[in-house]
Amino acid sequence: MRRPTIVDIARVAGVSKGAVSYALNGKPGVSERTRQRILDIARDLGWAPSGPARALSPGGRVGAVGLVVDRPAHALGVEPFFMQLVSGIEAELTVAGVDLVLHVTEDQEAELAAYRRWAAERRVDGVILVDLRVDDPRVGEVEELPLPAVVLGGPEGAGGLPCLHSDEAAAMREVVRYLAALGHRGIARIAGPEGFRHTRDRTRAFRAAAEEAGVARTRTVHADYTGEAATRATRRLLALAERPTALVYDNDLMAVAGLGVAREMGVDVPSQLSIVAWDDSVLCGLVRPSLTAIVRDTVSSGREAARMLLGRVAGDGVVSRQAPPGELHPRASTGPLAP
Amino acid sequence: MRRPTIVDIARVAGVSKGAVSYALNGKPGVSERTRQRILDIARDLGWAPSGPARALSPGGRVGAVGLVVDRPAHALGVEPFFMQLVSGIEAELTVAGVDLVLHVTEDQEAELAAYRRWAAERRVDGVILVDLRVDDPRVGEVEELPLPAVVLGGPEGAGGLPCLHSDEAAAMREVVRYLAALGHRGIARIAGPEGFRHTRDRTRAFRAAAEEAGVARTRTVHADYTGEAATRATRRLLALAERPTALVYDNDLMAVAGLGVAREMGVDVPSQLSIVAWDDSVLCGLVRPSLTAIVRDTVSSGREAARMLLGRVAGDGVVSRQAPPGELHPRASTGPLAP
DNA sequence: CGTGAAAGCTGAACCGGTTAAGAACGCGGC
DNA sequence: GCCGCGTTCTTAACCGGTTCAGCTTTCACG
Known part of the structure; x- marks a missing residue:
């Protein structure tokens, strides 16, 4: 059983595939009656848009954003920060139907190569930069690339990229x-x-x-x-x-x-x-x-960063924001000095 | 500056885009001289294949595989297992130029939805299933889908899917x-x-x-x-x-x-x-x-699972394998009972 | 009743690759 | 001189969507 395409829908509905496209995307150009009929047929056929085909169209989006984590694997394993960040990002992306592409690199050169490849091959619509460095070469590089980006960190050193910084x-x-x-x-x-x-x-x-x-x-x-x-x-x-x-x-x-x-x-x-x-x-x-x-609240930071990136990808003017500052939670490891 | 396409290369080389495609993919159909010339031009122009376009061609691959992690975010944060697994998978995928799409879900229904969506929208070429359950609904579901998969676990309960199991x-x-x-x-x-x-x-x-x-x-x-x-x-x-x-x-x-x-x-x-x-x-x-x-050796398991999946995606006959068993590393938390 | 505009739809081009079919060409053999 | 063949390349279709230009049809208005 082949995946159904809009041509299949068009055939069943007795209309052109252009009309089907308008109907499915909620754009004007078809009557409400026809739109409803097309939507019903699409549902019945179990149609879903092809990601690659969508991306290929002029101005089309891939429907994925990238995150590169440049830390040694063993260090990463137990760092709760990243997985929390990833869950937060994911939570926001999921509602938008966007995927997260994760890449773990061993050095910064590999990280830069990943961004270049993603941009050149159109694998992602944008990236989130984490672990901002002093004189970070990624910022300049990514600004040159046709690759929307937001920085988690900054604001200093984030260049012209919008960032989510914390105090x-x-x-x-x-x-x-x-x-x-x-x-x-x-x-x-x-x-x-x-x-x-x-x-x-x-x-x-x-x-x-x-x-x-x-x-x-x-x-x-x-x-x-x-x-x-x-x-x-x-x-x-x-x-x-x-x-x-x-x-x-x-x-x-x-x-x-x-x-x-x-x-x-x-x-x-x-x-x-x-x-x-x-x-x-x-x-x-x-x-x-x-x-x-x-x-x-790393999960929320992830959500917010993802939200900002989606905004940038959509072409909105996204401004830098400040994440709520960390709060001290005293537990048993701190106390007054014994005399 | 637009991304260069094979049409640009063809124009510069003075050949048709079909010839360029043959040359870039190492297929017969062009002379060695022409191939070299085309490769040089491609390099000079900074050409890279468009992922979406490649994927769209009949029989084309997306160049990404998926991994769904269905555990609560807070539990995940500190679980070294997943990040290690991800690094291993990544290490293997990277050499093949394949991306990893990661999805964190809150329940099994969401996980199933992810597989269905990935298959329907052609977002990934295959998936790795982890955390096999007793009577796992994912196995039957994924076997129905046009989505190559390998299981990390089993062999019991993996159905017809090849698996990497440990003793x-x-x-x-x-x-x-x-x-x-x-x-x-x-x-x-x-x-x-x-x-x-x-x-x-x-x-x-x-x-x-x-x-x-x-x-x-x-x-x-x-x-x-x-x-x-x-x-x-x-x-x-x-x-x-x-x-x-x-x-x-x-x-x-x-x-x-x-x-x-x-x-x-x-x-x-x-x-x-x-x-x-x-x-x-x-x-x-x-x-x-x-x-x-x-x-x-979770990293190696990840590598091996990724290798198996890439094999399946390529259409090779992939057989289940056994990962090396875990080994006991005694440290200070075990010892003989005090009398 | 004629006119203009809007609504609803079609046809075709386009995105950037892959690939099957076929054309042009040189070459060896008869 | 003609035929058959392999090499090298071109042409065109195709993947599955989006979108623009244009063609009918309908309808309000004068």
Whole structure:
């Protein structure tokens, strides 16, 4: 049984295929009676529009958008962020009947190649850029391509692309003030890779917030979001003569790793060390002590980013927006210092 | 600047577009000289084949395959399994120039709708089915559809679809023997949802292995892979009069949750309770004590499944295969019972 | 009753490829 | 000199939609 086409519908209805096209797309050009008859026949035949055929027509859309994730596979596995983001994006795309094409790359060059290929072969109608870097080559490249895009991050460094940015500084202030109020005067931050824009934003915000809150000793060390790197970094920090009394991690996985190191080194959490995770997932609630975390609504960000991209693809004027800032959810891993 | 098409190439080369098509596809019908000239021109113009146009031709392929993940978003976030699987699939697809379309659904009906839509609208060339269920409606449905598919799981219940199955029984035997050797005589298993085929396979294997190893008291309770469900189940098990001395969890996230409960209830791991996780991720190595786990090479399974699907799409006769069984990696969460 | 406009529909071109059928050509053999 | 054949290329149809130009038919209006 061949897929039915509009020609089959036209034959049954006794009209031309042009008329069928008008009827099915709700465009003027056919009478209401005829339209209804054609719709009924289409339903009876189980007709569905051919994606490739639609895309081929002048001005046609492919009905898919792309997302490239450029992080090593093993790191990705346990990063709740991406799957949450994907669910959010998906939720929004599904109602529009648009598919999500996902690509996992090992380096940035491969990521750029993916965008170029998608544009050249017309595989997607647009892309969402995540993990904005300092001097990110993707922005310029994608702007050149006939490929609508929105950036999750920014607004600095997003070039002319509309972006969904979040106020990292506000959340950071909340964290630092909270820790300062608990009596902490030595706070270290185990950050993500230095190359990421949001890492740099947070680092700046961290310093500013610490100064404002009167926290004398701060320090930022960089890791790569993996547990191993966080383990090494935490060991070094806890071995310092004047060791920090509070640690802020740039993702929850690293915070879990830090918790393990503290345990291993006999440093009690939270009486001797407070730990804060940036980004919350079920993980934070499962480990003991449970982790205080900055909670962002990643699913909603995904939805919003998808919505913006669909707008761009449709040709609407899309403006950058701000996502609600993360909120601090105190749990068992933070507290006042034991005397 | 419009995307160049083969007509542009034909014009520059002074030949017909048919000749260009033959040349670009390595088919006979043009001289070697002409072919080379056409290839050079194509490169100079930056030509790339239009996906939609290719797909539209009779017998044409879309150049994409689909994967539906039917698990709640929050559970998915931290499940390393899927992202690992996706990376593996991706790695194989990329070399073939095929894209991966990912869809996250909230229920099985939505999943079925996705397959139907993909087939009807020709959005993908084939699909990979994961999380095979007992009496899975997807198998019959997809077999009816003009949509090549392979199953990750089985072989029972995969119907006529080729599958990549793993020997759950072998791994289960290894776990049970190991725990029995450590002196455990009461082993409980916190399994995934009863509806999953692999859950049932493991449950059967668990009973058989326990009998074989002389483990008298066994018990399987079902959870849904989330930390919350595992927390509840673990609490109940540890509150039993004759409480089990070893717990086997069907994924690593639940094992982490179980570890938290043990801690909370003052049950020491591993001296009073041993914990085994099925599926290993960085998580298992990060928590304290680190978790003994069954390690499967999920990335390779993804690669293999993708390879099989590409074979099916190409029309090759693809036969079911067995993935290498999981292996037990003992860590700190298992040990002999304290006297 | 003639005229103009709007409604409703048809025919054909077009998107960018693939491919079957056929034409032009050179060449060897008889 | 003619025939048959293989090579190389062209022509045209086809995939399944969209859309524009134009042709009827109907109908209101003067």
